[in-house]
Amino acid sequence: MFSALRLRSAALALGVCFILPADARTSQPGNMASEQARHIATLFPGRMTGTPAEMLSADYVQQQFEQMGYQSDIRKFKTRYRYTTKDKQQNWQNVIGSTVIAAHEGTLVQQIIIMAHLDTYAPRSDADVDNNLGGLTLQGMDDNAAALGVMLELAQALKAEPTQYSVRFVATSGEEEGQLGAESFLARMSEKERKNTLLVINMNNLIVGDKLYFNSGKNTPASVRKLTRDRALAIARSHGILAMSTPTNAAKNQHCCSDADVFDKAQIPVLSVEATNWSLGNKDGAQQRAKSKMFPNGTSYHNARLDNQQYIDQALPGRIERRSRDVMRIMLPLVKELAKAGKK
Template identity: 55%
Template sequence: MFSFSRMKQTLLALSLSGVCMGHAMAESVPLPALGMIASQQIRHIATYFPGRMAGSPAELIAADYLNQQFNKLGYKSDLRGFDTRYLYTSNTGKKNWQNIHATSVIAARAGEVPQQIIVMAHFDTYVPQSDNDTNHNLGGLTLQGVDDNASGVGVMLELAERMQAIPTHYSLRFVALSAEETGAKGAEDFVNRMSAEEKKNTLLVINMDSLITGDRLYFNSGENTSVAVAKLTRIKALSIARSLGIPAQSHEGTHCCDGIKALDDAHLPLLNVTATNFALGKKDGVQQRAITRHFPLGNTRYQSQFDSLQYLDKALPGRIEKRSRDTVKVLFPLLKDLAKPAKHA
């Protein structure tokens, strides 16, 4: 159970967060080097909002923090609550539905036209869904979720901060999803609430997930994304990466849309960004890196002892900063180009 003392500590951190994260509110203050905002946000979210499981107090406090960040940047941002559930399996094999109320964050800024580009990342951490999960310390209150997925949220926040002063032709929407770790319910809820017109007006969804642990960055298009859109997005991202000497690949397969399959099923154009290694194991991307003493399972997913700041800083020194920098260096110019400068700018 979420302790009252932990909640007080988190709320205190939240009240102080405006001091450490307000570096770019004034236009006269130059932004830090590319990637610095993202890495600071990754560390902040992982430190002060561990165990942000869908429906938990930590998730709600984290959602409120993200909502505040977007509002400070001048976006119209709101919390979006929704009811969902997941199956919990006991050691005896008995299955019970667990009902939860999850909260996503939706921020938007209108462009000159209603057509929009969506930047998305889930911020919730893994909820133990069986006694076996609990016995193996998967998920739970201590999981910082640095890789999965403070990393994607941190990059999203930097992109939002860098885009906030740039008038664009197309509208922008930044979406921090919850309940991704309970059967991708957050993406389902988001799609189900979109009108037919909103779907039609969505030019692209850029989704970011697990950017730190994996061997290299992958830029993958959705299975239902057209060749024309893929050329303007995935191929362009790879071109930018290679021009900067950033190792990046593409893997078109059935695992391009894990966690956001509802968006692909709705035929929304997708660019999914992650770090893994599709050449290993079953070529499904689940094994993020070679099995070593530091990474006995070849990944850090859901594991509190590995997906933490302390462990990743020790096992992969400098990786958080480097991946933040590399990802922003690719996605910021791509997003800026795709959103197009406003005609009056």
């Protein structure tokens, strides 16, 4: 395993170069991302795994990839999760999830995976229902339409770019029920595919949190952290964008869980991109911002009343467009560097 990680480090190191000038066609980074996020949140609220809204959103994302010229497919997977009633009875909910995959083929066998989950939270108990968590009206702008928008804009920007390493775009489902879609995707990967995966970039909760954070997986080698997490922070600084990594003393208590954890446990290098606020004194990074009248718990997680574009526009004017722009200004040059864009 150590030798495989060293090979990944070496491969990524060979791919890093200086930041390239922004392409004229992307002079307004983030515009497409924010427009796509608003469209997905508006047309497909309640994207709970296995529901018609989830299936329709997967179809929509696939159609977007195909319109860009990508080969794209939807993988179905069967899974289940527990639902707890008020009298503490637990029942299994059987669902069929949809994961969308599109590939930008490089000239070499190694690949970088960019992920964002498309599902919204499904109530796991009667208590969730009583507290308005999840359900058919949850737009999930922060969790996780905005990340889907960024992924689609990255795909559009990279479509005409020749790269040495392949870039695979994956919109997972089942994340809110315990990373079920990511586990299914990983289980279908051959041992050769796993070894050839240099990095998994997972984007989640990009809007409501005060600051952008770029964190490496616990099992990501220091050499890869330097080329990925540290490089992302350097690009952010060059643009005057506030971005950080998890404080060292809190690294063992990272907010759990996301699709990135599935790949981290499999010893595949990971870079997580999210917005939160570790400086508030919380030990797990789960509090996104200071508590306020607009965000009484300092979060918007799974709350249908808070995690929608109308509420976010009112509480945080301009945030959706501004944060989409900032993430794109960091992620696009980073992915181009790592994938060796422009090299044959």
